[in-house]
Amino acid sequence: MRARLLLGGLFALLVLAPLGVGAYPLAVLILILHYAYLGIAWNVMMGFAGLLSLGHALYVGLGAYVAAALYASFGVPALIGAIPAAIVATLAGLAIGALGFRFRVNGVYFALLTIAFAEFTRILFDHMEWTGGSSGFFLPVEHGQVSLVALRGPPVLFYYVALGLAAAAFLLARGLMRTRLGYAWLAIREDPEAAAAAGVDVFRARMAAVAVSSALTSLGGVFYAFYYNNMYPEQIFSMARSIEIILAPIIGGMGTLFGPVLGSFVLTLLGEGTTALLEHLGLAAPGAKQVIYGVALLVIVMLKPAGLWPWLAQRLRIGRDG
Amino acid sequence: MAVYLDILASGVLTGLVYGLMALGLSVIFGVVRVVNFAHGELTVAAMYMAWVLASTLGADPLLTLPVIAAALFAVGYALQRFLVEPFIGRPEHEQFMLLLAVAIIVLNGLLLVFGPDARHVKVDYAYDSFELGPMLLDTVRVYAAAAAIVLAGGLYLFFRFTDLGTAIRACADNLLGAQVVGLDVRRLYALTFGLGCALVGASGTLLVLMRDATPQLAIQLTLMAFIVVIIGGLGSMAGALVGGVLIGVSEALAGFLLTPSLKSLFSYGLLILVLLLRPEGLMGRRA
Numbered sequence: 001m002r003a004r005l006l007l008g009g010l011f012a013l014l015v016l017a018p019l020g021v022g023a024y025p026l027a028v029l030i031l032i033l034h035y036a037y038l039g040i041a042w043n044v045m046m047g048f049a050g051l052l053s054l055g056h057a058l059y060v061g062l063g064a065y066v067a068a069a070l071y072a073s074f075g076v077p078a079l080i081g082a083i084p085a086a087i088v089a090t091l092a093g094l095a096i097g098a099l100g101f102r103f104r105v106n107g108v109y110f111a112l113l114t115i116a117f118a119e120f121t122r123i124l125f126d127h128m129e130w131t132g133g134s135s136g137f138f139l140p141v142e143h144g145q146v147s148l149v150a151l152r153g154p155p156v157l158f159y160y161v162a163l164g165l166a167a168a169a170f171l172l173a174r175g176l177m178r179t180r181l182g183y184a185w186l187a188i189r190e191d192p193e194a195a196a197a198a199g200v201d202v203f204r205a206r207m208a209a210v211a212v213s214s215a216l217t218s219l220g221g222v223f224y225a226f227y228y229n230n231m232y233p234e235q236i237f238s239m240a241r242s243i244e245i246i247l248a249p250i251i252g253g254m255g256t257l258f259g260p261v262l263g264s265f266v267l268t269l270l271g272e273g274t275t276a277l278l279e280h281l282g283l284a285a286p287g288a289k290q291v292i293y294g295v296a297l298l299v300i301v302m303l304k305p306a307g308l309w310p311w312l313a314q315r316l317r318i319g320r321d322g
Numbered sequence: 323m324a325v326y327l328d329i330l331a332s333g334v335l336t337g338l339v340y341g342l343m344a345l346g347l348s349v350i351f352g353v354v355r356v357v358n359f360a361h362g363e364l365t366v367a368a369m370y371m372a373w374v375l376a377s378t379l380g381a382d383p384l385l386t387l388p389v390i391a392a393a394l395f396a397v398g399y400a401l402q403r404f405l406v407e408p409f410i411g412r413p414e415h416e417q418f419m420l421l422l423a424v425a426i427i428v429l430n431g432l433l434l435v436f437g438p439d440a441r442h443v444k445v446d447y448a449y450d451s452f453e454l455g456p457m458l459l460d461t462v463r464v465y466a467a468a469a470a471i472v473l474a475g476g477l478y479l480f481f482r483f484t485d486l487g488t489a490i491r492a493c494a495d496n497l498l499g500a501q502v503v504g505l506d507v508r509r510l511y512a513l514t515f516g517l518g519c520a521l522v523g524a525s526g527t528l529l530v531l532m533r534d535a536t537p538q539l540a541i542q543l544t545l546m547a548f549i550v551v552i553i554g555g556l557g558s559m560a561g562a563l564v565g566g567v568l569i570g571v572s573e574a575l576a577g578f579l580l581t582p583s584l585k586s587l588f589s590y591g592l593l594i595l596v597l598l599l600r601p602e603g604l605m606g607r608r609a
Contacts, residue, residue, distance in 0.1 A: 052415055103598040107414050108357055112548055113597050119545065120590040127584060134583075239541050243422065250419055287433030287537075294426030301419045302408070 003318040007258075014163055018156045026155055030227070032268045033162035034220065039248035039260025040169040041216035046246070047255035048173075048182065049209035050189030052107065055096075055114030057241040058121055059089040059214045063221025064231050065131055068139055071150070071226075078151035082222045086215045092117075093214030097207050115239060122237035136232040139225065151226035158227045165223060166261070169216055174257050181208055189255070217245075247293055251300045253307025262309050270296060324456050329574045331454075335463035337570020339528045341563035342470040343543065344550035345477065346521030348562045351551070353494040353514040356406055356417050360425035362543030364519060367428055368394055368526025369535035373441045376530075382445055383527045384465060391523040398519025402512040410511070425544065433537040440534035448531075466528040473524055474563055477517075481559075490514050542586070549593045568592075 014033075018026060038060070045051045066088050067081035099105075100113050126134040146153040151161065176182045184205040187195035196202045225231055235241065252263025271289040278284045304311055343365055350358050358364075371390045372383040405424065409417045450461040481487035492500040493510050501507055533539070550569050554561025569589055576585040 046415075052418070099598055105597050108418060109552075109597055111418070112552065113594065115545065116590045116593045116597070120587060120594070123584065123587045123590070127581070239545075243426070285434050286438060287430035290430035291427055291434060294423050294430060297419065297426065298405075298423035301416060301423060302405075305412070305416050 002316070003313075006316070006318065011167060018159055023155065026159055028268060028272050030155065030159050030162050031272075032264050033159070033166045034223065034227075035244070035248050035268060036261040036264035037162065037166040037169050037223075038217060038220045038245045039252070039264055040166070040173055040257075041213050041220060042245050043249045043254060043256075043260050044173060044176070044216070045209050045213040047249060047259070048177070048189065049185040049206055050192075051097075051206060051209060052111040053114045053213070054111045054239070054242050054246070055116075055118030056213075056217050056245045057237050057239065058114070058118035059093060059217035060221035060224060060241065060245070061118075061121065061125070061231070061233070061237040062089040062092055063218025064225035064236055065125065065137065065221075066218075067222040068137055068225040068231065069131060072137075072139060077147070077149045078222060078226050079149045082219055085222050086218045089218030089221070090211050090215045092121075093210045094207060097210035101203050101206055115242070118237055118242060119239065122233050125233035125237060134233060136230055139229040141229055151223075158223070161223060165219065170257065170261065172212075172216075176212070177257070181205060185209055247297060249307075251296060251308060253309035256307065256309045256313075258313075259307050259309040262312065263307070266308065267293060267296060325578075327457050328459075329578050330571060331457050331459055332463060333571035333574030334567050335459065335467035335570070336532060336574065337567035338467040338470040338474075338563065339525055339532070339566070340546060340550055340570055341554075341566020342474055342521055342528070343525035344547045344554070344566055345474060345559060345562040346518040346525070347547045348551050348554070348556060348559065349477070349521065350515055350518035351556050352558075353490055354402065354406070354410070354511050356410070356515075357414075357421070358515075358518065359418055359421035359544065360428055361522060361547045362545070363425045363428040363432075363540040364394065364397070364522045365526040365529065365543045365547075366535060366537060366540040367397075367432060368523040369530040369539075370432060370436055370441065371523075372527040372530045373443050373535050376443045376445075377441075383443060383530055384469065387469065387524055387527045390527045391520040394523030394526075395516040395520035397516075398522075399512045399516035401519070402515035403508075406515065407508065407511070425540070429537055429540045432540070436535075436537070438537065440536045442534045443530045445531065462531045466531050469528055470525065473521065474559070477521070478559060486510075486513070546589065549589050552593060553596050 014029070017029060021029070038056070042053065042056050045053050063082075063085040066085040067076075067078055070076035070081040070084065071078060096114060096117050100110050105113050125131060131137045142152070146157065148157065148161075151158075177186075184195065184200045187198065187200055188202055188205055192202055195205075221236070224236070248263035248267050249260040250263065251267055252261065253259030270292055274292045275284065275289050278288055300307065343361070347358055347361050350356060368390050371393065372386055375381045375386045375389070376383060401424070405420060406417070409420055445462065447461045447465075452459045452461060452464055481491055489500070489505050490510050490513065492503075492505060493507055493514075497507065500510075546569065550565040551562055552565075553568060554563070554565030569592075572588050572592065573585045576588045
């Protein structure tokens, strides 16, 4: 009950936020919601099913490129283009998952496999002339156009889309955790062999986790493409991006529902705060924000390896998963 | 035909330095059973050290190598003692995240201090070459490869014939047994981590003779070390060198036959194949 009230309150605050904040805080909020969303998506694989993926940039990139190319070439609006984008990313995820699980590539090796596929794809896109290669792909922008279906409009439109995506992903993850599949994931995460012995179809359950996670992540990519209007393989498929995606859920608490959201708030505010402070002092330099991220990760992993949310939830006396 | 021989030779020589770097990863994993995800970041840190010493004192990297290796040894020793040690026995993904945090801090610390520009170390013999039969070998590569072979050989002798090396191998082969006979495992782990990082220091110093130092190189080198070690087999010393040479040659050939920027495509393709078909590596033992 307490948890629902708090969540409802937070959601209401976020819905009303654009009324009271300026352009810069709104941009920061969009960033927070975007990374919260991606964190929830990644968490389905690692936090729930115990599959360490370090190549989630692959799904962001595929989603972004498919939807962007369909829009630029055929005028397909973002909301329609998101369907093939999600299908392509899910198929890629399922292919990697099928290979990895069939050939028993586990743990850190599985993480390396996901990195290898993401990097492989990055280099392919770097050389794909059709999408601009390494010089990037740009979406045409028409000023004054406002359309939710085409994802064209002012920042506040993107803010509500980001909020909607994050809220929907949160509810989806919460719903899934109460299904048979959700329990199967947890069983596999704790002990795959015991889960198999108890009659869980480990392969199918893992594939389902990959499918949900990659599909959700690709929609984040579609959002990225239409929000920023530009993409470079060097950035969108990079390992640095994959790492950025996993920081929020780790810091907030892997395997918890609210962890990725909390982690994204903490990290983004920390990062933006540091940048603003350094700029104010005239000391701004590339790398400063990331050093702070690294230190935050180090502190959390050393002191609170389960993440911030389980600790905070206990303080607030609400159920572990909120 | 002669041009292929040159490329092959250059690939082998460069590959030996890759192999030396990967050897560090392999030694740490083989003994401490921790995957050092900050490997490339530390390598690039060593490259910058060599650059600083070369640009301020005019010191040849080949001469500053022992100093940098010693410095990295200290870094590795401290890293194990203060950060990694509490994580021994904790889940694999927590160890991984710890070293990921170290990697992020080192990488961006370098970016913060040195900026994003490439740093180049210039030596007098940069454009010299040896003539060997029909082949032309770059002097820098020959020196670097020779140093890599000497160091790898020294490491082999250390593990094979000294008491300390034998003790470290004992920890790797039978941890419980090692503890029973009274070996100070914590100290040996720290020494091993230091040793692995000393190899990183040495290979970074050699690498700066062949490539410019940039922070962006770090992730590439971490992945390269993983590719080399996984192809050769995690924990196998000879495997690391063979894997390094294989990657060096395939990159050199791909860089010549195709666009240079496509060359790592082959490394990643090879990594995917090896992970799927022989996860224990080409020269590793089946677990």
